[in-house]
Amino acid sequence: MPRPIIIDCDPGHDDAIALILALASPELNVKAVTTCAGNQTPDKTLRNALRILTLLERQDIPVAGGALKPLLRELIIADNVHGETGLDGPSLPDPDFSPQPENAVELMAKIVRASPHPVTIVATGPLTNVALLLAGHGALIAKIDRIVIMGGAVMLGNWTPAAEFNIFVDPEAADRVFKSGIPITMAGLDVTHQAQVMDEDIDRIRQLNNPVAEVVAGLLDFFMLYHRQERWGFQGAPLHDPCTIAWLLAPELFTSIERWVGIETRGEYTQGMTVVDYYQLTGHTPNAEVLMGIDRKGFIDLLVERVARYAV
Structure with missing residues (x-):
């Protein structure tokens, strides 16, 4: 049976590629896509999710759309990484369908409540929507199989010296989620910085010669621009969010450790x-399975093989 999942995201180039992979x-039954503010403002991330699903003809x-801002803080966005639209680079269709009338939290609750099987939540943005779901619908916690998170780091941050972007945007939400008792898989920077896509990998995707592959290649071309900055020392661009989906599809590509994870909400330098x-x-x-290593070649092979399935 395909695994039922909800993808809560803030598209974002790597979020878009995670959606395309899923x-x-x-093996996965995507029951809903919900969006939050993060990589761009909430109106743009919602529109971007609709644009990607329109491209994929998955209306x-x-x-x-979900929370307009973090639980307690003002919104921070990553337009320096993802551009003015949040998906700068390739040409994407305008949405040809509308979002649901309810908000993200109510849609997530409806899906989880109605599912005959426990649902996995894949969260590739700040955890605001997930925290609100847990706070407002505590009776549904038993029906959530696992939360797979792109966020955090064992070692260094990428938005501050200590903090990864998704957790930094809404640490209070992350604190609630990590204290929930629900099984958590954390795909943090320690693993995602190993999941780099190189120029030759982008060429390989482009040579698939299908419309979705063209978009993926265009997204990666733009995403590469920010990550070529000397400060990072990267050879390519880290595909953060697709690691969550890849772990669900092929956990054997990853190494992990079971560890306690706490969220710093008050530190002067470590918020x-x-x-x-x-x-x-x-x-x-x-309280979390923390992903630490990845077979980069196997990960890229998986991505290429799945994008090839969009051939006309």
Whole structure:
């Protein structure tokens, strides 16, 4: 049976590619796509989800927009990474269908409540919507199989020296989620920075010569521009969000550790830090499976093989 999932995202180039990967994969049943503010403002991330699903001709999937800002803080966006639209680069269709009348949290609750099987939530943006779901619909927690998160880091941040962007945007939401007791898989920067797509990989995708592959290649061309900055020391561009979907499809591509993860919400220099008890010094029971390594070649091969399925 395909695994039922909800994708809560803030598209975003890598979010878009995560959606494309998920919807090419019969192992997954994408029950809904919900959006949050993050990589761009909430109106743009919602529009971008609709644009990607229009491209993929998946208007059957319900889409809803969520929280307009973090739980307690003002919104920070990453337009320096993702551009003015949030998906700068390739030509994308305008949406040809509308979002659901309910908001993201209500749509997530409806899907989880109605599902005969536990639902996995894949969260590739700030965790505001997920935190609101858990706070407002506590009775549904038992019906959530797992939350797979792109966020955090054992080591260094990418938005501040200590914090990864998604967690930094709404640390209070992340704190609620990590304290929920729901099984969590954390795909943080430690693994996603190893999941780099290189120029030759982009060429390989472009040579698939289908409309979706052209869009993926265009997204990656633009995404590469920011990551070529010398400060990062990257050879390519890290495909953060697709790691969540790849882990669901092929967990054997990853190595992981079970650890306790706490969220710093008050630190002067460490706000948004995921404090990972790597050496198990605290005595706290682990609350997350933390992904640490990836077979980069296997990951890229999986992405290419799935994008090839969009051939006309």
